[in-house]
Amino acid sequence: MGESMDILKWLGQDMSVKIFTCLDDPFDLLRTSAISRSWRELGELAFVNYAIYLFHQLIGNGLCKKLCLRKFPEAACFARVVVAKDIREVSGEWASLEREHRVYASLGRNLMTSGRESCITDAVCASSTDRYPDESIKNTLEPSDRTFLGPSYWSSNGATHPSGSETLIYKLASQLCLITELQVHPYEAYFHEDCPTYSPKAVRFHLGYSKDPLEIDDEEADEFMDPKEYHEEMFVWSYSSPEFAMAQENLLQKFKLPKPILCIGGMLKVELLGRLQIAELDGLYYICINHVQAIGLPLSPVFDVEMIGDRGKCTLKYNPV
The missing domain is CATH 2.60.120.260 (Galactose-binding domain-like)
Structure with missing residues (x-):
């Protein structure tokens, strides 16, 4: 294979995607950028999609809330959360999960801050x-x-x-x-x-x-x-x-x-x-x-x-x- 040969063109897009799906570490997606420009573009796109997937999993499973409860069990008494001055008038289950994620993520950051x-x-x-x-x-x-x-x-x-x-x-x-x-x-x-x-x-x-x-x-x-x-x-x-x-x-x-x-x-x-x-x-x-x-x-x-x-x-x- 010549130096100017693009590996994406040689393997094909479908095969390249299959290779990406076999990677265990999401950061390996970015490391593949060293292979060729086409793989870099495809890898970066795959990394962004993977990040979006992880973000949805994070919100859907209430991970931030679970981490707060694990560290501070007292937070179990919070029956619901309210965001003041929330200009986004969005309702529904997903909006509620996203709101909880924002609140508990901020609460977790504050609770990990040392105070005297x-x-x-x-x-x-x-x-x-x-x-x-x-x-x-x-x-x-x-x-x-x-x-x-x-x-x-x-x-x-x-x-x-x-x-x-x-x-x-x-x-x-x-x-x-x-x-x-x-x-x-x-x-x-x-x-x-x-x-x-x-x-x-x-x-x-x-x-x-x-x-x-x-x-x-x-x-x-x-x-x-x-x-x-x-x-x-x-x-x-x-x-x-x-x-x-x-x-x-x-x-x-x-x-x-x-x-x-x-x-x-x-x-x-x-x-x-x-x-x-x-x-x-x-x-x-x-x-x-x-x-x-x-x-x-x-x-x-x-x-x-x-x-x-x-x-x-x-x-x-x-x-x-």
Whole structure:
């Protein structure tokens, strides 16, 4: 065969196509371009067609959604997806699959982005407060242990037994947050003799949502709720962390979750387990906290959720920028 002989003309188009279909690696289609100009043109066309085929398989099988669910099982509560400002008024099964593909592909990219932001924005309520509002949970939003008004911390009611627990509930920066680490700083009472630290024995964290978000988001409501208004039935906790031991030391103690958790609903409960310190004034056990923080990645404004009833299902809203 002479140097000027085109292999496509020698084999014929049908035989060349059959050869292409026997290739195991789709990128081999591009490597055949070195054989001749005709094969390069045919190979590039075959590669494009193969890519289109793979794209349709990707959407039809919901691969992006499956990958998100595999990495973040919490996403199973998304009953449907909505794309804001979607100018393409297309309906039908394929349009729905394509929309899900776009949303979950974007969600997957965001969830794989590392984030070290502070995610707590508001203090909601505490299971008890010793001197309300001076020792309110609101004081735990700032890391400083004192202000120009005096000491700044949250304190539980006193208890006669060290086994009692307390809870602090916070609102996160977004209804969708990827949480990787929680931090708790127990309070050292520098104004008491010997400066005791009122730390709990252990801590556990819960992530979830409020059954009635409007009750918390109401602009006319107080900045935080009176402990008397608190009751556990207001919230649903979809994730609970392992129990972490706490040191009775005046320092910010960091607790990394076993894996990043997608918090759906934007609520955090800090469960303070057991008591270590007795107050000399009354002989009762107290827990006092200086600061609480959640570290991770808020996903707003690109993503938001709308809860559907109180069974944990929700609508995933996508707001492409």
